[in-house]
Amino acid sequence: MQVVILCGGRGTRMGAESEVLPKPMVPIGERPILWHIMKRYAAFGHREFVLCLGYKGDVIRDYFLSYESRNNDVTVELGRAGSVTVHGEHDEQGWTVTLAETGPETLTGARVHRVRRYVRDETFLLTYGDGVCDVDVDALVRFHRGHGRIATVTAVHPPARFGELILDGGRVEQFSEKPQVGTGLINGGFFVFEPAIFEYLSADPRCALEHDPMVRLTRDGELVAFEHRGFWQCMDTVRELTILRDLWASGEAPWRA
Numbered sequence: 001m002q003v004v005i006l007c008g009g010r011g012t013r014m015g016a017e018s019e020v021l022p023k024p025m026v027p028i029g030e031r032p033i034l035w036h037i038m039k040r041y042a043a044f045g046h047r048e049f050v051l052c053l054g055y056k057g058d059v060i061r062d063y064f065l066s067y068e069s070r071n072n073d074v075t076v077e078l079g080r081a082g083s084v085t086v087h088g089e090h091d092e093q094g095w096t097v098t099l100a101e102t103g104p105e106t107l108t109g110a111r112v113h114r115v116r117r118y119v120r121d122e123t124f125l126l127t128y129g130d131g132v133c134d135v136d137v138d139a140l141v142r143f144h145r146g147h148g149r150i151a152t153v154t155a156v157h158p159p160a161r162f163g164e165l166i167l168d169g170g171r172v173e174q175f176s177e178k179p180q181v182g183t184g185l186i187n188g189g190f191f192v193f194e195p196a197i198f199e200y201l202s203a204d205p206r207c208a209l210e211h212d213p214m215v216r217l218t219r220d221g222e223l224v225a226f227e228h229r230g231f232w233q234c235m236d237t238v239r240e241l242t243i244l245r246d247l248w249a250s251g252e253a254p255w256r257a
Contacts, residue, residue, distance in 0.1 A: 001123060002119055002120060002124045003048065003126070004050045004112060004115060004119065004125065005024070005049060005052065005126070005128070006052050006128050007051045007060055007129040008052055008053055008106060009023055013236055013238075014238060021059055022059055024130060025060060025063065028132075033132065033235055033244070037129065038095070041137060042092070046137065047095045047096065050115050050119060051097060051129075052100055052102045053100060054105075054106060054111065055104050071090040071092070073086075073088060074087065102115065103205060105205060108210065109200075109201045109208050113201040114203060121195050123192060123193070123195075124193055125137070126189075127189040128189045128234075130235045131188070131235060133255060134231040134254040135228050139226075143226045144224075149194075149224050150193065150223070151192070151194070151222055152223075153214075153225055154228050155188060155226065155228065156187075156228050188228060196222075197217075200213040201213055
């Protein structure tokens, strides 16, 4: 399946990180978070990506246009008709990446609408370029196929900001430093869509996927939630970036493909 990834936001709460880089290019370890997201999909056989670019999109373009030289040895022949020979292979062989400009201020629904010409007339996957998850993509797709509706959204339990105390009377029965919240679900991204989703979207830059399109899909009975009880973490703040970097450095990142 094709995977559409929203990569155009500004990341205003990321401080100095987003002044230099678009949020999807902020590194976790030695690789941008966007690469981590793509690796998760690729682990399930989905290696054809459409990236919706916006704020500082040229940074993402340059990253992929120079990917071979970044990740392989190369021989450069200098001169008028110079050429570059790439030696060896890397683990991302066979990935196809379409870099589509969707506007610096465009909201999410309009970004998806603007890449319609690159999306085949079949089921496709979509997510945000700033969050990682250990979702079983195969199970997500099977669930979507099973209900026959236009859209599936992955519903997640957000991580708690503070430690959770479970009490027995006044005695602490259990302490968990950073648990997943046990109650309440939020939109975790990791959507599956049928082509009919485009009927709910608009090229108007003010069209936000999470607002009118989702409301209308809900009203029409065409939106179904896939509940994911595993790991999920967005990267909206410097604090959340630190959490992800620490997990990756520990060698125990749950989303590692």
